[in-house]
Amino acid sequence: xxxxxxxxxxxxxxxxxxxxxxxxxxxxxxxxxxxxxxxxxxxxxxxxxxxxxxxxxxxxxxxxxxxxxxxxxxxxxxxxxxxxxxxxxxxxxxxxxxxxxxxxxxxxxxxxxxxxxxxxxxxxxxxxxxxxxxxxxxxxxxxxxxxxxxxxxxxxxxxxxxxxxxxxxxxxxxxxxxxxxxxxxxxxxxxxxxxxxxxxxxxxxxxxxxxxxxxxxxxxxxxxxxxxxx
Numbered sequence: 001x002x003x004x005x006x007x008x009x010x011x012x013x014x015x016x017x018x019x020x021x022x023x024x025x026x027x028x029x030x031x032x033x034x035x036x037x038x039x040x041x042x043x044x045x046x047x048x049x050x051x052x053x054x055x056x057x058x059x060x061x062x063x064x065x066x067x068x069x070x071x072x073x074x075x076x077x078x079x080x081x082x083x084x085x086x087x088x089x090x091x092x093x094x095x096x097x098x099x100x101x102x103x104x105x106x107x108x109x110x111x112x113x114x115x116x117x118x119x120x121x122x123x124x125x126x127x128x129x130x131x132x133x134x135x136x137x138x139x140x141x142x143x144x145x146x147x148x149x150x151x152x153x154x155x156x157x158x159x160x161x162x163x164x165x166x167x168x169x170x171x172x173x174x175x176x177x178x179x180x181x182x183x184x185x186x187x188x189x190x191x192x193x194x195x196x197x198x199x200x201x202x203x204x205x206x207x208x209x210x211x212x213x214x215x216x217x218x219x220x221x222x223x224x225x226x227x228x229x230x
Contacts, residue, residue, distance in 0.1 A: 002083045004070055010120045012070075012087035021086050022126045024054050029127060029200040030084060033059035033136075033164030034185035036094065039068035041186055041214070043079070044222060045197060049212075050082040053199065055127060059164035059183065060092025060136030063119050067099040070117070091119035092164065093138040124156060127202045133158040137165035137182075150174055160207050162198075169196045169227070171209050181209050196227060 003014040011018050021027065030053040035042045042065045050056065058066055066089055073080040091097060098116040123134040133153045140149040143166055153161050160179040168191050169184035184196035195214040200207055211227040 001081055002085045010118050013085050017085035024128050027054040027128045027202045029055045031057045031162050031183040031198040033183050034061045034167050035065045036061055036187050038187035039065035047082045050084050053084045055086040056084045058089040059162055060090050061094045063095035063099045067101045070101055088123050088125040088134055090123050090134050090136055091121055092136040095119050129204050131158050133161040135163050137163035150178055168193050169211050
């Protein structure tokens, strides 16, 4: 179960969980971006997939929805059990640098304090010996190419990165076997792409990405399916 505390490195979760993730064999990471106010859908995705994942990455334009998720987890112990034990988040171009939130400190119901979740411009998350570079992508101008993000990855000694901003799912390799992944947007897809998110399987020597499509029927009921041939 996640500890609803943001650490000094801006990761959310207990220090023990963050350390355990660094050496977790065959870890699974839920990656979501660009929810833009669709916090109920974000929570629904976490409820369906969070229990089988070791971490949650939010790639920006998710700030207020993250606050809603944390507040829901505080109020609903059953939902809290579905939230992965580590959350990494970054600031999107539509986010503020921090979002206010009220939650319990040290799991003591009587100890409330007004807090804010800090949304850094970029973040590093080490999973199963591999360090993932996380950004929104606007500062790296990903809509024009990947040179900037590759340079930042090289400086941080990362071989994998996840980003958002374009609202289009992407999964590609670049020079020096660098892996770059965009999970797409769960609420505002572009360029004919569907609403998507991704689940990473992180092995010691490689990272595999599965993209999940969000389907909605006429009654606005949601279902999920693997996006094939991607």
